Amino acid sequence: HPSAMNLPESYPDYFGDDAASPPGFRSTLAQPTPLPDLAEAADEPTREDTFEQHWLHTLAHVLTEEIQELYSAEKMLLDALPAMTEACNDPVLRATCEIHLDITRGHLQRIEAVHQMLGQVPDGRVNLSMEGLLVGLRETIDENRSGRSRDVALIGAARKIKHLETAAYCSARDFAQLLGLLPVADTLQKTLDEETRMEAKFANLDELMASRLWRAGTITQSS
Secondary structure: OOOOOOOOOOOOOOOHHEEEEHHOOOOOOOOOOOOOOOOOOOOOOOOHHHHHHHHHHHHHHHHHHHHHHHHHHHHHHHHHHHHHHHHHOOOOHHHHHHHHHHHHHHHHHHHHHHHHHHOOOOOOOHHHHHHHHHHHHHHHHHHHOOOOHHHHHHHHHHHHHHHHHHHHHHHHHHHHHHHOOOHHHHHHHHHHHHHHHHHHHHHHHHHHHOOOOOOOOOOOOOO
16 A cells, blocks of 8 residues: 655645634545655646646545445445346346445445535536446346346446446555545445455356256357
């Protein structure tokens, strides 16, 4: 993990004057350490050294945007999972989707807590990446009859969703660590760990369902 870093004196508030931090918030952060020399860190030209002067403030903005996107994704997924669970034919897959639904409720609550830590509220945006995946999920349900083939397709849809979430949580955690917001980073890490385990469950189910289809002769191996 990268070393925790604190904002220099010229930037007393990570998130701007209009973002009120909860009482005692700063006292929970790591002790400040020297900022790195970013004179050679920029990959592209910047006017009047804007990147070097304002990179922490910019990164804070990126973090808050990521948290807004994650809140939207979790909320949309929570709304979609009951239909996915109902569409499952295999009892093990159905039970896994029920677990997924339960942990998603917890993830939504956790991301709400992160909003409070950062002194912000959900802004009502729609996570377009999650929206696209959920459109695909609904098409999978509508266009396939209940049975093994649809179950395999549902697992594939679930794995795409997990890939999106794990990548987003990993990025948000890294941003929080770079800013020295260790309570935020720790909270995001808890969800990331659960997302990773859930992703592994769906991967194992994918292999199990495929082997069942092979044994049943549903899939014919090409010569």
